[in-house]
Amino acid sequence: MIGGIAADAAQGVCSRASCRNPAAWRIDWQNPRIHSGDRWKTWLACEEHVDYLRGFLEARSFPVRTDRFDAATSSDAEVETGS
Numbered sequence: 001m002i003g004g005i006a007a008d009a010a011q012g013v014c015s016r017a018s019c020r021n022p023a024a025w026r027i028d029w030q031n032p033r034i035h036s037g038d039r040w041k042t043w044l045a046c047e048e049h050v051d052y053l054r055g056f057l058e059a060r061s062f063p064v065r066t067d068r069f070d071a072a073t074s075s076d077a078e079v080e081t082g083s
Protein backbone atom coordinates (compact mmCIF):
# COMPACT_ATOMS: atom_id res chain seq x y z
CA MET A 1 0.00 0.00 0.00
CA ILE A 2 1.21 3.50 -0.80
CA GLY A 3 0.32 4.90 2.61
CA GLY A 4 2.40 2.32 4.43
CA ILE A 5 5.50 3.09 2.43
CA ALA A 6 5.44 6.79 3.23
CA ALA A 7 5.06 6.58 7.00
CA ASP A 8 8.55 7.91 7.79
CA ALA A 9 8.78 10.57 5.11
CA ALA A 10 8.66 13.46 7.57
CA GLN A 11 11.62 12.19 9.60
CA GLY A 12 14.38 12.50 7.00
CA VAL A 13 14.72 8.77 6.48
CA CYS A 14 14.03 6.58 3.48
CA SER A 15 10.33 5.98 2.79
CA ARG A 16 10.88 2.34 1.85
CA ALA A 17 9.17 0.07 4.37
CA SER A 18 11.59 -1.15 7.06
CA CYS A 19 14.51 0.94 5.74
CA ARG A 20 16.05 3.34 8.30
CA ASN A 21 18.75 4.89 6.10
CA PRO A 22 18.97 8.68 5.90
CA ALA A 23 17.35 10.04 2.76
CA ALA A 24 19.53 11.21 -0.12
CA TRP A 25 16.73 11.77 -2.63
CA ARG A 26 13.26 13.21 -2.60
CA ILE A 27 10.61 11.86 -4.93
CA ASP A 28 7.65 14.12 -5.67
CA TRP A 29 4.69 12.42 -7.27
CA GLN A 30 1.01 12.70 -8.07
CA ASN A 31 -1.83 10.28 -8.42
CA PRO A 32 -3.85 12.01 -11.17
CA ARG A 33 -6.99 10.18 -10.12
CA ILE A 34 -7.05 11.59 -6.57
CA HIS A 35 -4.76 14.66 -6.64
CA SER A 36 -5.58 17.97 -8.25
CA GLY A 37 -3.06 19.74 -10.47
CA ASP A 38 -0.81 21.37 -7.88
CA ARG A 39 -1.00 18.75 -5.15
CA TRP A 40 2.21 16.71 -5.04
CA LYS A 41 3.16 14.13 -2.46
CA THR A 42 6.76 13.59 -1.38
CA TRP A 43 8.66 10.45 -0.51
CA LEU A 44 12.24 10.33 0.66
CA ALA A 45 14.68 7.68 -0.48
CA CYS A 46 18.19 6.51 0.31
CA GLU A 47 20.66 5.71 -2.47
CA GLU A 48 19.68 2.05 -2.32
CA HIS A 49 15.94 2.51 -2.71
CA VAL A 50 15.48 5.57 -4.92
CA ASP A 51 15.22 3.37 -8.00
CA TYR A 52 12.76 1.02 -6.29
CA LEU A 53 10.45 3.80 -5.14
CA ARG A 54 10.60 5.70 -8.43
CA GLY A 55 9.89 2.49 -10.31
CA PHE A 56 6.95 1.75 -8.03
CA LEU A 57 5.35 5.05 -9.10
CA GLU A 58 6.37 4.92 -12.74
CA ALA A 59 4.84 1.44 -13.00
CA ARG A 60 1.52 3.12 -12.19
CA SER A 61 2.10 5.89 -14.76
CA PHE A 62 2.13 8.56 -12.04
CA PRO A 63 3.97 11.84 -12.73
CA VAL A 64 7.28 11.64 -10.82
CA ARG A 65 10.01 14.20 -10.12
CA THR A 66 13.25 13.17 -8.43
CA ASP A 67 15.65 15.63 -6.80
CA ARG A 68 18.58 15.48 -4.42
CA PHE A 69 17.46 15.69 -0.80
CA ASP A 70 19.59 17.60 1.66
CA ALA A 71 18.12 17.59 5.14
CA ALA A 72 20.06 20.74 6.05
CA THR A 73 18.36 22.78 3.33
CA SER A 74 15.01 21.01 3.03
CA SER A 75 13.59 21.71 6.47
CA ASP A 76 10.92 23.91 4.89
CA ALA A 77 9.82 21.28 2.40
CA GLU A 78 6.27 20.12 2.78
CA VAL A 79 6.81 16.42 3.23
CA GLU A 80 3.59 14.50 3.52
CA THR A 81 3.25 11.26 5.37
CA GLY A 82 1.03 9.19 3.17
CA SER A 83 -2.37 10.34 4.33
Ligand SMILES: [Zn+2]
Residues within 6 Å of the ligand: 014, 015, 016, 019, 020, 021, 045, 046, 047, 048, 049
Ligand atom coordinates in the same frame (compact mmCIF):
# COMPACT_ATOMS: atom_id res chain seq x y z
ZN1 LIG B 1 16.15 2.93 1.77
